[in-house]
Amino acid sequence: xxxxVEIEFNNSLTxxxxxxxxxxxxxxxxxxxxxxxxYYDTKDWKLKKLHSALRIRLFxxxxxxxxxxxxxxxxxxxxxxxxxxxxxxxxxxxxxxxxGHVAKQLxxxxxxxxxxxxxxxxxxxRYEKKIEQGLIVIDESSYGSKTDYELEFETxxxxxxxxxxxxxxxxxxxxxRSTKNKIKxxxxxx
Numbered sequence: 021x022x023x024x025v026e027i028e029f030n031n032s033l034t035x036x037x038x039x040x041x042x043x044x045x046x047x048x049x050x051x052x053x054x055x056x057x058x059y060y061d062t063k064d065w066k067l068k069k070l071h072s073a074l075r076i077r078l079f080x081x082x083x084x085x086x087x088x089x090x091x092x093x094x095x096x097x098x099x100x101x102x103x104x105x106x107x108x109x110x111x112x113x114x115x116x117x118x119x120g121h122v123a124k125q126l127x128x129x130x131x132x133x134x135x136x137x138x139x140x141x142x143x144x145x146r147y148e149k150k151i152e153q154g155l156i157v158i159d160e161s162s163y164g165s166k167t168d169y170e171l172e173f174e175t176x177x178x179x180x181x182x183x184x185x186x187x188x189x190x191x192x193x194x195x196x197r198s199t200k201n202k203i204k205x206x207x208x209x210x
Contacts, residue, residue, distance in 0.1 A: 022099045023121065025091060029173045029185040030199040033158075037194050038169035041158055044192060047147045055079055055144050058111055059203055062135040070129060073203055074122070074136065076107055083107025087122045089129070093178065098125045114138060142206050153184040163206040170199065 033041065042048075056078040061067045067074055073088045083102040088095040100120040102110070110117060116136050117123060126133060142163035149156040154175030161168055173188060175181035189196055200208075 022097070022101070024097055026088070026095045026097050027175050027178050027181055028094075029175075029181055030201070031171045031185075031189060031194060032197050032199045033169040033171055033194065035169060037171075037192070038158065038160065041171065041192055041194075042147060045147075045149050045156065045158075047149065047158065052145050052147045053080065055146060056141065057144065057202070058138055058141045059206070060116065060136045061139055062131065063137065066129075066131050066135075072129070073201075074116070074126070076102075076110055076116075078104065078107050078111075080104075085110070085117055085120070085122050087125050089125070098122050111138070140203070140206050142202060144202075153180055156188070161202055161205075164209050166205075166209045168205060170202075 058076045058078075060074045060076075071090045075086055077084050077086065081104055083104050083106060084099050085102060085107075086097055086099045088097050090096075098121050100117060100122050102117070106117075114137070116126075116133050118133055123133060126136075140163070142161050144162075145160040147158040149158075154173055157172035157174060159170045159172065161170065171188070171194065173181060173185045175184070186196075188194075
């Protein structure tokens with residue numbers, strides 16, 4: 021299990037800003053990877069009401085089950101690593117892994133694992149660039165017939181991250197925009 025506090029800053033991008041940023045950071049088609057995200061909740065939206073999120077994420081050769089729960093301004097991520105075969109099996113059988121750290125956290129939140137259902141999915145083409153201050157992430161996400169673009173910055177320090185993220189936006193002349201998370205954008209598009 022991996023459990024970590026996610027300190028992340030986000031900003032939506034226009035397609036033009038997205039293209040310019042990839043070029044400025046010397047990122048090309050060989051630098052991206054795809055991830056498929058499948059989101060779960062209960063029929064009465066218990067996780068949404070708790071400002072939490074549960075997903076299965078498939079990569080080309082592995083998968084993971086992750087629960088995000090709020091902790092102050094950030095999120096605590098609890099992740100069970102899965103093989104690609106395990107991830108696909110959970111999706112195909114419409115179940116969630118009943119043992120493991122994510123299941124334990126869900127139980128502590130009084131979420132009945134048998135009530136969880138898949139309510140949406142999206143595919144992200146992700147570019148990453150590691151720098152001294154953290155990780156620059158540039159995403160192109162598709163859900164339904166919609167595609168959007170986003171800049172994320174992940175760091176270990178909220179203070180350092182906030183200063184550097186603002187610097188990054190200014191450096192590339194990107195307008196600061198209030199940005200909803202991917203789940204909200206996906207849900208609003210359907």
